[in-house]
Amino acid sequence: MTTDVDVLIIGAGASAAAFAWSMADTRMRILCLEQGDWMNPADYPSTRRDWEVRMEREFSPNPNIRRRPEDYPINDTDSPISLLNFNGVGGSTILYAAHFPRPHPSDFRVRSLDGVADDWPIDYAALAPYYALNDRQMGVAGLAGDPAYPPHEPPLPPVPLGLAGETIGRGFNALGWHWWPSDTAIATRDYEGRAACVNLGPCKGGCAQGAKGSADITYWPLARRAGVQLRTRCRVREILVDANDRATGAVYYDEHGSEHLQRAEVVVLACNGVGTPRLLLNSKSPRFPQGLANRSGLVGKNLMLHPWGMVRGTFDAPLNSQLGPLSCTILSQQFYETDRSRGFVRGYNMQVTRGLGPVATARIGVARGDIPWGEGHHEAFARRYGRQIGVGICCEDLPEESNTVTLDATLTDSNGIPAPKITYRLSENSERMLRHGLARGTEVMRAAGAWDIYSDGPVRQTGWHLLGTARMGEDPERSVVNGWGRSHDVKNLFIIDGSVFVTSGGVNPTPTIQAVALYIADAMKQRLANLFD
Amino acid sequence: MSNDGNASLDPGSALTAVQRAILDAVLNLIVPPSADGRMPGAAEVGVPAYLLAEAADALPALREELDELERRARARCARGFAALEQGERRSLVEELRARQPAFLSRLAMETLACYYQHDRVLAGLGMEARPPYPKGYQVVQGDLSLLEPVRARGKIYRDVT
Numbered sequence: 001m002t003t004d005v006d007v008l009i010i011g012a013g014a015s016a017a018a019f020a021w022s023m024a025d026t027r028m029r030i031l032c033l034e035q036g037d038w039m040n041p042a043d044y045p046s047t048r049r050d051w052e053v054r055m056e057r058e059f060s061p062n063p064n065i066r067r068r069p070e071d072y073p074i075n076d077t078d079s080p081i082s083l084l085n086f087n088g089v090g091g092s093t094i095l096y097a098a099h100f101p102r103p104h105p106s107d108f109r110v111r112s113l114d115g116v117a118d119d120w121p122i123d124y125a126a127l128a129p130y131y132a133l134n135d136r137q138m139g140v141a142g143l144a145g146d147p148a149y150p151p152h153e154p155p156l157p158p159v160p161l162g163l164a165g166e167t168i169g170r171g172f173n174a175l176g177w178h179w180w181p182s183d184t185a186i187a188t189r190d191y192e193g194r195a196a197c198v199n200l201g202p203c204k205g206g207c208a209q210g211a212k213g214s215a216d217i218t219y220w221p222l223a224r225r226a227g228v229q230l231r232t233r234c235r236v237r238e239i240l241v242d243a244n245d246r247a248t249g250a251v252y253y254d255e256h257g258s259e260h261l262q263r264a265e266v267v268v269l270a271c272n273g274v275g276t277p278r279l280l281l282n283s284k285s286p287r288f289p290q291g292l293a294n295r296s297g298l299v300g301k302n303l304m305l306h307p308w309g310m311v312r313g314t315f316d317a318p319l320n321s322q323l324g325p326l327s328c329t330i331l332s333q334q335f336y337e338t339d340r341s342r343g344f345v346r347g348y349n350m351q352v353t354r355g356l357g358p359v360a361t362a363r364i365g366v367a368r369g370d371i372p373w374g375e376g377h378h379e380a381f382a383r384r385y386g387r388q389i390g391v392g393i394c395c396e397d398l399p400e401e402s403n404t405v406t407l408d409a410t411l412t413d414s415n416g417i418p419a420p421k422i423t424y425r426l427s428e429n430s431e432r433m434l435r436h437g438l439a440r441g442t443e444v445m446r447a448a449g450a451w452d453i454y455s456d457g458p459v460r461q462t463g464w465h466l467l468g469t470a471r472m473g474e475d476p477e478r479s480v481v482n483g484w485g486r487s488h489d490v491k492n493l494f495i496i497d498g499s500v501f502v503t504s505g506g507v508n509p510t511p512t513i514q515a516v517a518l519y520i521a522d523a524m525k526q527r528l529a530n531l532f533d
Numbered sequence: 534m535s536n537d538g539n540a541s542l543d544p545g546s547a548l549t550a551v552q553r554a555i556l557d558a559v560l561n562l563i564v565p566p567s568a569d570g571r572m573p574g575a576a577e578v579g580v581p582a583y584l585l586a587e588a589a590d591a592l593p594a595l596r597e598e599l600d601e602l603e604r605r606a607r608a609r610c611a612r613g614f615a616a617l618e619q620g621e622r623r624s625l626v627e628e629l630r631a632r633q634p635a636f637l638s639r640l641a642m643e644t645l646a647c648y649y650q651h652d653r654v655l656a657g658l659g660m661e662a663r664p665p666y667p668k669g670y671q672v673v674q675g676d677l678s679l680l681e682p683v684r685a686r687g688k689i690y691r692d693v694t
Contacts, residue, residue, distance in 0.1 A: 049662070105690065106691040113691065143677065147686065148689050166679060198669025198670070199671070324670070358654075358655070362645040366641060373564075378564075378567045
């Protein structure tokens, strides 16, 4: 038996880190259980010559490829998009690109504005102070004055555009379209003990420099210094509940497979939009035969993934585009807000990315037939390497109950816990939006002077953004948690990760996940005397 | 040897001398040396050791297909594969590609991974043979005055009341 705690947080990723740091000032006994380990930046791919290959294997974002002992498999065979994550302190921020755009105010009001899905019970204005706080804690670089957003001021100057950014920026200008240096969780100057970015490039393999704002090096050191306990290699199997519908704690396995019971007054789930419904669905009891906190039947439903397209253009001029933070430079939100004349509602973010390393350039070129075997190989490679620019199309994904996370009937992790099974289809709205985005991406490449352009979508290995599977709302029949993250069914159970998203917006969700977690922490602190009423 | 972790691996026991000669010929069909000598051929960058380290599961199929190339070369040209003219080699490898596309695709992808990490190749591309960390790279900051037209057009987000 372990010592009882006041607050038990499950998962140590982006949301948990921000939440734990905020809650630490209550002086409550707070414990976080994480199934992964602390990462050692000296092990990250960029410290090795074979960094491109390492990023595909033990640092792959796909747990079914990576297969570390702390990973759990995900059955994604019934989805055109593979699901990605990382299990460790810092969660998926270890491998994320650190592209850090906020959503728009309209993203929280899609029912009122566009007649689709549902409005959030909270809005941009309520979250704005938490976005700003989170920007400071994560160390966000950017340029104030972006006309796509309400005014805000990133604390650090933007990452370099490079010649590639200038080139594609001129293309956007030629079309009269919006573009702007993107907000990026990368320290472009020495910041709060973190060394400035030196343009290693492969941010998505982990940042050996420590410039990228991953939650293990931003929030967690502060939270632990303030007294929060973090226990690694602890994999939670289920949450227990008593006869009064109160969560009493969690059963977990340590790294040796031994089973433990951790009791707590409050249980907080921060396992992402797949891990959280998996755990709830696996926590069945006579009081909750369909899974814990699931009287609405919505746990695991409304999975949103941001269908992703990619356009890549090749230019005549050498751009040194392979250098710099791979997926962070500029964005365009020309097509972000709804314009029904386009044939779909809502919109997408265009995320400009840099060129690829030599191995990826060669492999993709050969696989596509652009770089031949034998004669002409070197010339074709030279015409592409360092001369390519990408535009990612991040489509807003609207919630649909048929897109689900359920428990697989046979597949399990190494502790025998059922693996999540994904059932997912792109809606017609998403298909139309994606086609529009790929065409506009091609158009801007052409306007910027690309001589060779190809596009693809939905790209399979892009399921980073795991959202909506325990949505928030005021109606217990139409939502899983209330407007400040508390389960409708279990009054001392909270959810703080991307599961609570009502809609997905069309941007990378980490800033919003963390802002919501900070908002929920403040809401709880303001209600400590009657938290469970 | 430049690829981390491969230096101590001995490919000698993985392939026979005949298999190794055929593999070298196939590798140079994938990436030949450049005419100016600046870029090596794929047979010169240690692919067998790389395969042993990174794709050991593919070795049984590799041996089998190399042996098949040898059998077909002798049946058709009365010489071993390594003794064939380039055109004859290419023809047999194209047959292999049609017969076993997944196998040959994997061989090509692993070869490219090995090749484009090698010191001589990176030197030929004008790059330093080193990991990105700790030195990093210089990237030009870029001209932010290009944003003036974007500023001038003004706000594009919707107001929400």
